[in-house]
Amino acid sequence: MSTKVASRTRSAATPWHELILGIGKAVPIFLGYVPIGIAYGVLARQAGLDLFAVMAMSVLVFAGASQFIAAGMFGAAASGWSIIITTLLVNLRHLLFSSSLAPRMARFSTRTLALIGAGITDETFAVASAEPAAQPHHPLFYYGLNLTAYAGWNLGSFLGAVLGPLLHRVADLPLDFALAAMFIYLLVAQVTGRALAVTAVLAGILSVFFAAGLHTKWNVVLAALIAATIGAGWERWTKRSG
C-alpha cells in the first residue's frame, strides 16, 4: 500500500518532467527511425504505392519491418489477405512485448493502456523495458516515448515518399542497417547476466535455424519463446543448486 501512495505522489508531482523524460529517451529512436522511414518511403513509392497509401500505412500500422514487407508484396501484386496475414505473423511478436510490459502498468486505466499499446515497437519496448520496474512511470513518460518515435517514423516516411521518385539511389545504400545497429545496442543493454547472455545466443541460433532450415515465418516468435523458457529455467536451476 505504501508503495502505491509513494508512486502516486511521485507521478502527481512530476507529470511534465515524465513527459520530457520520455521524449528524451526516444531521441535515439527518432534519429534511427528517420533514415529507415526514408528508406521505406522510397521503396514503397518504387513499389507503386501513392503518397496517400505510403503515409496511411505509416500513420495506421506504424510497424517498420511489416511495412517494408507489405510494400514489396503490393509491388508484386500479392492478394490483400496474404498481405494482411503476413502482417499479422510479422507483428505477432508485439504480443510478447505487450505482455512483458503489463506488470509495470497495473495502475493505468484501460483507455491509457489502449493508447500506450498502439505505440509499442521493437525499439520503444526495448527502451521501456530497460527502465527499472521498481519505480513505475507516469503514463506521460510512455506517451512522450511512443509519440516521439511515431513522429520520427512518419517524418522519415513522408520525406522518403516525396523525395523517393527523385533520388532512388538512396535505396541502393544499406540504410536498413541502422535498424540492425540499434538492435545490437539494445541487445547489449539487455544482457545484464550470464543467463540472459545464454538466452540471447540461443535465440539467435534458433531463429536462424527456423528461418533457414524450416522456412517458417514464425522463427522470431518460436525462437524467443523457446530461448526465454530455457534461460529462465536455467537461471532458476543454477540459483537453486549454487
Next chain:
Amino acid sequence: MDKTFWIIFGMAVVTYLPRALPLVILSKIRLPEAFVRWLGFIPASVLAALLGPELYLQNGGVALSLDNYKFLAALPCFWLAVRTKNMVLTVLFGLAVATVLYLWI
C-alpha cells in the same frame, strides 16, 4: 476508398490487437512470479531472434562469409555498444561501417 486503403486498414487492425490486448488484460490480473520472471527474458530473446536472421542469412541460406557485409559490420558494432553503451554512436558508426563495406564488397 480504394482497395489498397482497406488492405492497409486490415494491416492496422491485426497489428494493433496484439499490441494492446495483453496490456489491457494482463495488467488487470496479478501474474505469478515465475511468469513475470520468464517475461523478463523476452526482450533479449526477441532482439537476438530478430538479429540472427538479419545478420547471418543471405538469400535464405546461412552466410558466415566475407562477402556478407551485415555480418562483418555487426562485429565492430557489438564491440562499440559494449564499450560505449551509447545508442546514437552505435547506430551512426554501424551505418558508416555498413555503407563502406557495402560499397567495397
